[in-house]
Amino acid sequence: MSGKSQEPDTIQVDPDYYEERTDLYPDDWQSETTSIGSSIYRGLMENGRRYQTLKTSEYILPSDESMFETYEAGHLLSLVLDMEHKNPLFRAPVGKDAKHILDIGTGSGVWAVDVADMFPEATVRGVDLFPPPVSWMPPNCVLEVDNVVEEWTWRDDFDLIHMRIMIGSFTPEEWAQVYKRCYDHLRPGGWIEQIEATPAISCDHGTIPEDSVLQTWGPNIMSCGARAGRPCDTIDTMTDSLRKAGFVDFHEKNYKWPLGAWPRDQKYKEAGTINFQHWLTGMEGWCMWLLTHFGAPEPWTQEEVRVYVAKMRKELKNPNYHAYQRARRVWARKPFPDEVPKEVKVEE
Numbered sequence: 001m002s003g004k005s006q007e008p009d010t011i012q013v014d015p016d017y018y019e020e021r022t023d024l025y026p027d028d029w030q031s032e033t034t035s036i037g038s039s040i041y042r043g044l045m046e047n048g049r050r051y052q053t054l055k056t057s058e059y060i061l062p063s064d065e066s067m068f069e070t071y072e073a074g075h076l077l078s079l080v081l082d083m084e085h086k087n088p089l090f091r092a093p094v095g096k097d098a099k100h101i102l103d104i105g106t107g108s109g110v111w112a113v114d115v116a117d118m119f120p121e122a123t124v125r126g127v128d129l130f131p132p133p134v135s136w137m138p139p140n141c142v143l144e145v146d147n148v149v150e151e152w153t154w155r156d157d158f159d160l161i162h163m164r165i166m167i168g169s170f171t172p173e174e175w176a177q178v179y180k181r182c183y184d185h186l187r188p189g190g191w192i193e194q195i196e197a198t199p200a201i202s203c204d205h206g207t208i209p210e211d212s213v214l215q216t217w218g219p220n221i222m223s224c225g226a227r228a229g230r231p232c233d234t235i236d237t238m239t240d241s242l243r244k245a246g247f248v249d250f251h252e253k254n255y256k257w258p259l260g261a262w263p264r265d266q267k268y269k270e271a272g273t274i275n276f277q278h279w280l281t282g283m284e285g286w287c288m289w290l291l292t293h294f295g296a297p298e299p300w301t302q303e304e305v306r307v308y309v310a311k312m313r314k315e316l317k318n319p320n321y322h323a324y325q326r327a328r329r330v331w332a333r334k335p336f337p338d339e340v341p342k343e344v345k346v347e348e
Contacts (some may be wrong), residue, residue, distance in 0.1 A: 010204045061168070061285055062161055068133055071107035074165055074303055075114075077274045078195065080267065081255055085301035089115055090162060091253065092191035092331040098122045098159035102185075103165050104178070107136045109143045113192075114143035115162075125154070148181065149174045157187040164195040168230040168290070175234075179245035186334040189250060192247060196235040197257060197327035198287070201279040205322045213311045214323060224290035235328050247332035259316060259323040279316060284309045 010139030058245035060154065061067060064269070082088035089111065094101075099122055103112040116124040116138040126143045134143060144197055149170065161182045170178060182192050200218025201208070239250060258272030259279060290299040291308070301307075315321065 001151060006243065011258055011268050011322075011324065012264040012301045013205065013262055014269065041262045053092040059234045061289070065133070066281055067285045069104070069107045070278060070285065072110060073274055073278040073281065075108070076249065077257065077271055078164070079147065079280055080271045080274060083267065087118065088344045089118065090160065090193050090331070090334075091329060092160055094160045094191055100154075100156045100158045101125070101129065102158045104128075104148050104153075104182075105130060105160065106143060108132050109137070109141075111164065111304060113137050113141055121209045122159070123156075149177055152181050152185055152198045156183065157185055157190065159187060159190050159301070161186060161190075161192045163193070166194070167196055167199070167232045168225050169232045170230075171229050172231060175241060176245070179241055183247065183334060185257055188334055188336045191331055191335050192242065192334070193329065193331040194238050194242075195230050195244045195327065196233060196238060197325050198235050199232055201259065201320050201323050201325060202256075203324070207320055207322045214315050214321065214322070215309070217312060220295075221287060221290065224287075224294040227296075228290060229281065235326065239330050240330075242330065244331050246335070248335045249333040251331050253329045255327040255329070260319065260321070262319060262322050272324075280313060281290065283312055325340070 042219075061183060064209075065270070070217070074277065079088045082091070085091070096119065098119055099121050101115060101119065101124045103109075103124070103126040106112050106128045109126045109132035112124050112126030113162045116122070121207075122140060124138075124141045125144050126141070129145065129147060131145050132143055137143065179192075186192065193325060198218065199221040201214045222232050231237070239252065243250070257275050258268050260276050261269050261273045263272055286303070287309065288305050291305050292302060293299055317324065
């Protein structure tokens with residue numbers, strides 16, 4: 001099938017990587033924050049983390065400096081794994097004549113800022129429930145605080161709508177609303193693109209023991225998300241959800257995101273180093289709300305979560321564990337009037 005892009009079946013291991021290399025994982029990962037004294041910026045404190053206050057229902061991820069640091073690492077990870085492309089920011093065939101681009105769940109705003117630099121003639125909007133810590137942005141970039149489940153008030157239809165790592169953000173009903181709003185607010189022929197990763201940790205080489213705490217992470221996150229009504233299997237459901245919303249001309253690219261610097265190939269080694277930092281700064285925020293509200297057999301305490309995360313960090317540092325996570329990028333188009341849908345294309 002033409003157009004499907006796949007990562008190698010197995011990532012080759014670097015035979016020289018056999019010691020715990022703490023020098024590959026610096027502690028001072030850069031993070032820029034701006035303190036503004038409004039109630040929205042201050043947010044709601046819970047378990048030592050700051051959460052948004054815009055949405056009336058609770059949101060599973062914090063909106064604080066550590067999480068913004070995590071978003072920065074996730075952005076760099078995505079860029080490294082598509083570095084061979086002229087435009088590593090997205091794969092949808094949106095030309096330089098694009099006028100309006102939207103980034104849902106913009107996080108730190110870095111994707112919106114980078115796209116605004118690349119498309120100076122377009123207005124690029126980034127929207128999230130919490131203001132990003134951005135002190136400067138291009139004049140054509142607008143970062144907004146809003147809830148995309150509510151009615152959209154933007155006047156212009158978009159050429160591209162982008163989402164990344166949104167697992168657990170919405171209930172199934174809210175996801176259907178969001179996809180419908182995306183469809184309704186794209187121009188005919190406009191594109192939607194989404195990148196998601198599974199929380200489950202995988203290994204192709206049998207190096208992670210069955211009793212490793214790493215084996216518990218994915219099942220814990222998935223089961224908590226299910227009990228919370230916020231499914232975390234978006235990587236496997238987004239294509240069908242987009243199709244139900246009416247999109248056509250589907251393309252997919254599947255990835256393996258290594259966790260650690262164990263791969264032999266330089267691109268994957270760099271990606272693994274970044275993803276290690278991505279997890280190091282992100283794990284507590286990813287699981288704290290879920291486990292303290294929906295942990296089994298009963299909600300966990302804050303201290304139990306922190307002990308769990310500490311064990312995860314220790315095992316992730318084991319150079320003999322060749323861990324990775326699956327990720328997938330999907331892009332699809334709003335049809336032109338009277339267009340016949342086409343089959344999904346998966347890139348080689």
